[in-house]
């Protein structure tokens with residue numbers, strides 16, 4: 001079946017200026033938008049974002065923190081964290097980044113599309129309730145998940161985070177909840193150094209945070225094998241009503257920050273696998289939101305692969321799975337960390 005694929009894009013995301021040498025710069029989205037015009041001149045549904053409402057922003061962020069972000073409009077530059085600058089118009093891009101994800105979800109719920117990719121910035125997965133960090137100002141997907149729960153009655157949301165950095169903000173916000181299952185693969189040696197095996201959630205959320213720290217030499221075959229072996233059982237037992245993907249591409253081997261062994265093909269396979277697993281659980285709405293990825297060529301190449309899979313017109317080929325001893329070892333560690341909670345590992 002051909003999927004109706006939408007993208008959220010807007011030139012106003014470029015007004016968030018981060019200085020001359022910062023990796024999270026407007027050129028990232030410019031490169032992706034150029035690629036979209038060239039490679040997908042028609043066929044993608046375009047969604048124009050609106051700024052998120054204050055009411056929805058407060059589902060995750062504190063009023064004091066929101067005021068602090070608004071105040072950044074009064075100065076040319078503000079440092080929100082050592083690595084997270086804001087220019088006088090960054091607040092607008094931040095409001096639109098969350099608003100774009102919510103608008104994407106609304107389009108999914110209205111049946112306007114089956115899948116939506118929100119090509120937004122600033123990214124979100126490191127942002128905490130009252131703190132910016134890791135180039136993130138508001139937690140785009142955490143707010144989208146809360147919005148789905150509070151305003152639309154969703155009870156089981158899966159967030160898949162394949163950015164090479166751990167999404168500490170998302171983890172923290174849902175650590176004690178079972179309405180969101182957070183699954184992340186990341187390299188522990190990079191910022192923010194959270195996301196170890198032992199971080200599995202607490203209280204009602206015990207077992208609903210699944211961290212898989214991967215080594216730096218993880219390959220395309222390894223990553224797809226371990227997703228198949230871990231995300232497969234998670235999807236089967238959790239039966240998500242909505243799937244959100246924290247789509248960061250800084251694991252790419254040319255990325256100046258992440259740099260593992262991964263190529264564009266890894267993200268192609270992961271997208272195929274997510275679609276395959278989604279088909280087996282009644283095809284819930286699926287929304288991707290851009291996180292990291294700092295080599296403009298590699299980044300737009302990865303986004304192109306994801307969109308190419310999503311817009312595939314014929315029956316999709318099955319994801320090639322090759323047994324990987326390295327990945328098998330990680331799967332066993334994940335099962336050992338989670339067996340006693342019984343959410344997905346037995």
Ligand SMILES: [Zn+2]
Pocket residue numbers: 163164165248250291292293
């Ligand atoms: Zn990242």
